[in-house]
Amino acid sequence: MAETTTQASQRLILWLLLAPALIWLLGLILLPHLDLALLSLRERTGPGEYAFGLAQYRTFFSEPLYWDVFVRTATLSVIATALTLLLAFPIAWTIAKLTRGRLSALLFAVCLIPFWVSETVRTLGWMILLRETGVLPSLLVTLGVTEVPIEMLYRDATILVGLVYTSLLFMVVPLYGSLESLDDSLIEAGYDLGGNGWTVLRTVVIPHAAPGITAGCIVVFMLTLGNYLTASLLGGKNSLWFTEQIYTQFITRFNWEQGAAFGFLLLALSSVMVWIGLRLSGQRFSDVMSRT
Amino acid sequence: MTAVRTRRRVALLACLLSGCASLANAAGGTLRIITWADYVPADVVAQFTKETGIKVEVALSNNEEIISKLRATRGAGFDLAQPSQDRILGPQQEFGIYKPIDLAKVQVDRIQPDLLATVRRNATIGGRLYALPYVWGAEGLVVNTKRTQINDYLDLCRADLRGRTSVRLRRPTLMAFAFAMGKDPFALYSDTKAYTALMEQVGARLIACKANFRFFFDNRDQLLNGMRSGELHAAMMWDSGGWKLNRENPDIKFIAPKSGALGWLDTYALPARGKNEAAAYAWINFTLRPEIAARIAKSIGNFSAAKGADQLTDPVLRAQFAASFPEGFKSVRWYPAIPPGLEEIEGRILDRVKAAK
Amino acid sequence: MTTFDLEAKGLSKHFGTHTAVDALSFGVERGSFFSILGPSGCGKTTLLRMIAGFVEPDAGDVEIGGRSMRGVPPNRRPVNMVFQQLALFPMMSVGENVAYGLARRGVRRADRERKVDEMLERVGLPGSAAKRVDQLSGGQRQRVAIARSLVLEPTLLLLDEPLGALDLKLRERMKIELKQLQAAFGTTFVYITHDQSEALVLSDRVAVMNGGRFEQVGTPQELYYSPATPFVAGFVGANNRIEGRVTSIDGDLVEVRSESGWAVHARRQGALRLGDAAAAFVRPEVAVLGRSMADLALAEPAAVHRGTVESLLFDGANSVVLLREQASRCEFRVALPQTGRYADLKVNEPVLFSFAADRAVCFATGSAHG
C-alpha cells in the first residue's frame, strides 16, 4: 500500500519534471507543425478564400525547378557531410589520441573559432576574403598563381567550403567522444594480430566509433540541409538552396501554403535520409542520440 | 485609496490579458514603425519625442517583409507601416492587414495633390483610402562611365558586360525589362493569361542574360559595394543609391533609362491592429511639416511628398536630379496597384530565372 | 647448445630523465615459460612493449627466433601479445576475435573457421564462436585472448599481467590452465607479473626485475632458496629480515647482530667482512616452534631463540605466528606446522624458536648494495 503511494507520487514528480519539456514540445514544435500541415493542404480559390487540396504538392512535382533544387540541396548536403566527416576524423583522432591537456584544448578551440562570431558575420567574412577584389584572389595574383584576380564566390565548391567550416565542430565533438572511449590497447591488439593502419581503422576504429560517426553525420546533414545564410550568400545567383525556396515562398511571395508544403517535403527528406543513414551504419536511433 | 488600487489592478489585468507591454509609459506611449532604412532619421525622432512625449521604435524592413510580418500577426505589432503604394491593394484584399486612414485627423492640405491623387487611385478600397504618400523616387540604371556606356536595361545584357552587371531578382526587374522590350506589363495586369505570357518572355530574356549578372543583389549595400569595388560596371538601381555613389565617385552616374524610369512612391499606412493610432497620426502630421519633411528627404536621398519640402531640398540633390532626368519627371511611370494573384505568376518566373544555368 | 627464441641485447628505454629499462640483456629458451617478476612501475610493461614493437628502444636490440627486430613493425613480428586488459574486440563475436589475425594474413574463410573451431576446442571453449564477448566469464575471456594469439602460431607469446583483473579463486584456476596450455602448445611464453606466486608456480625461469634491471634470473627454486640480492630475498616469498653488523665469520656462516643485541646465524651471500652492515633473511617456514627445549631437540642449543607471541595470523595452510624476540623485541614470523600443533598458542605466551643457519641467507647492506 505504502509502496503504491510512493510509486504514484514518484510518477507525479516525473510528470512534473517532464512538464516543461512536454509543453515546449507541444506548444513550440507539435502545434506549429500541425498548423503548417493544414496550411500546406490549402489552395487559394480567390482573394482570401481557400479550399482543401493538394495543389501545393502537385506544384512541387510538376515544376522541375523545385524538384531540382530539392535534389541539389540533398546532394550537396550529403557531399558536405561526407567532406566534414573526412576532415573531422583526423582532427578528432588527434585530439582524442595524440594530444593531451593544453594542446587538445587548443585544437578544440580552433574548431570553436567559427562560433565566436555570428553566422552572418562569418559568412560576410568569407565573402570579403573570396570576392574578386578580395584578399585571397589578390594574394593569388601577388604570388603569381593566377594572372588576374578570379572570382571565388558563387561556386558550389565555395558553398561546400562554407558549409564544412560551419559544421566541423558538430562532427568533431561526437567523433571525439567515441574515439576517446576507444581503448588504445584495442588498436594495438589490431596491429599485434597483423593488421595495418587501414585494416585496424576499418575493423576496429570505425566499428567502435560508428555511433559517433552516425550521430555527427545526422547532425551535420540536418544543419547543412537547413542552412540558409551560408548557402544563399556564398552561392550567389546560383545558390538554389531549398530552405531559401521556403523563405522566398513565405516572405517574398506571401505564398504560405506553398512554403508550408516545401517545409514538409524538407522534413520528409531529412527523416528519410536519417533513416537511410541509420540503416547503412546498422545503428539504433537511441544509441546514436545518446552520443550527441 | 482602495478604489485606486482596484482600478490599477484591473488595468494591470487588462494589460496582461491584452498582452500589452507599454501601458506604463508616459501619456503618449510608444509608436512602433515598420519601415525602410533611413526613413526615420534619429534626429527627427528625438524632436518628435521631445514635443509629444511619444517614444518611437523602428523596425527596418522592405515591402515583402512588411506584408509578411503584418500577415503573420494579422496586422498587429506595429502602429505605422510604410509599404509602396502599389503593394497595398492586393495584400489588403487578401489578408486585411491595414485599416483605413481617417482623413479628418491628417493635415491633408500639406500633401502634394498629384501624389495624393496617385495613391488615391491605387489604394482605395470600398471608397476608403488606406494610405498617404510619404516619399517618392525612381528606379533606373547606375553606370560607371569610366568602364562602359549604357542607355537602357537591355544594355545590361550586352556581351561586353558579361559578369559585370546586377539586378534584383524582384518584380521591378521584370517590369523594367518588359518595358525595355517594348511591352507594357501594366496594361496586362487584369489579363492573367496575356500577363503570364509576357512574364514568360521576360523570364526567358533574363535567363539569356544571366551570365551577365554577377549576382542578384538583395540589399542596397551589396550593390553599392559591388559598384565601388569595380566588380560591377552597371546595374539596375534606384535613384538615391545611384546619387549616393555619384557623390562618392563622379564617374558613377545614375541615369533614367530610355524606356523610362519606374517611379515608386512609399506611403504611410495603418496596420489593422495597431494600438497607438493617435501616435501614428501625430507622427504623420509631424513629418508632413515642410522643414521636417525636407530633413527626412535628405536622410533618404529622395523627395518628400509634403508640400514645400522640395524648396528646402539639398541643392546637390536637386542638381543630381536635373542631370539624371533632363526632361523632368515626365518619363517616370508610376506602378499601378498589383491585383492579388499576380505575384504568384511573377514568383514562378523569378524562381525559374534563379534556377537557370 | 640452447636455442633462444628471444634474446635482448642491451635494451634501454628512457622517459625523460627516468630510466624505465636499463641496458637489459637476457635470453629466453625455446619452448620455455619465462616470467618477469617485479613491483609495479619497475619497467615490465615497457620491456614487453619493446619486444612486441610498440615501443622503440633507445638502445639495444631484440632478436626473435634469431632475427633482429630492428625496424620491424609490430604487425610483422612473429610475436603476439595478451594485453593487461585482454583487449578483446567488443564489437566482434568470439569467433571473429579468434579469426582476426588469420583474416589479416589472408587465410580463406573456410580455413579460418576450421582453425578457429579447433583452437576454441583446444582452449576448452568448443562451440563458443558465435557468442558475444560480453557473454563470457572472466576466465573464458582470458582463454579467448590466448586463443586469439596462439591461433597465429607465434614464436613468442607475451602476456602482460593477464590474471591481474581476475578474482583470487579464478586466478588460482587460470594459473593452472595457463601452465597446461603452455605445455600443450609448446609456445615460448614471456609472462609479466608482480605476483611472486604466479611467477613461481608457472615459470621455468623467472627474472626478478627492479628499477629497470634484472636482480636475478633463475629457476623458481633458485630464487626462493638462493636469492642473489636482498631485493630478491625480500620480494620473493615472505621473509624475516634482521639487520645488523657482522660479528663473526665461520667459513660460509656468519653471525649478524642487530643493534638491539639479537644475534642470528646465516649463510653468507657475496663478500662480507667483520663489522660490515648486513641483513639476514629467514623464511617463516624454515623456522620451527617449541614450547620447551625438548620440542627443539634437533636444533643446536646456540640457535634456539626466545620470544613471546604477539599475534596468531590464521590463514589455513599459510598460517603464521607473529613473535617478538625476547631481548631485542624484534619482530619474527614463524609458520605454524600443518599438523595443527600450536594452534592453541595464546597471545603473550613465551615460546622458543629456531632455524638452521644454512637455510637463512645474509647480504651486505649499505655501501655494497643500495
Ligand SMILES: Nc1ncnc2c1ncn2[C@@H]1O[C@H](COP(=O)(O)OP(=O)(O)O)[C@@H](O)[C@H]1O
Ligand atoms: N609512455 C610513457 N611516458 C612516460 N613514462 C612512462 C611511459 N610508460 C611508462 N612510463 C614510466 O616508466 C616506468 C615503468 O613503467 P611500466 O613499464 O609500465 O611499469 P610496470 O609495467 O612494471 O608497472 C613507470 O615509472 C612509468 O611511469
Ligand SMILES: [Mg+2]
Ligand atoms: Mg604494467
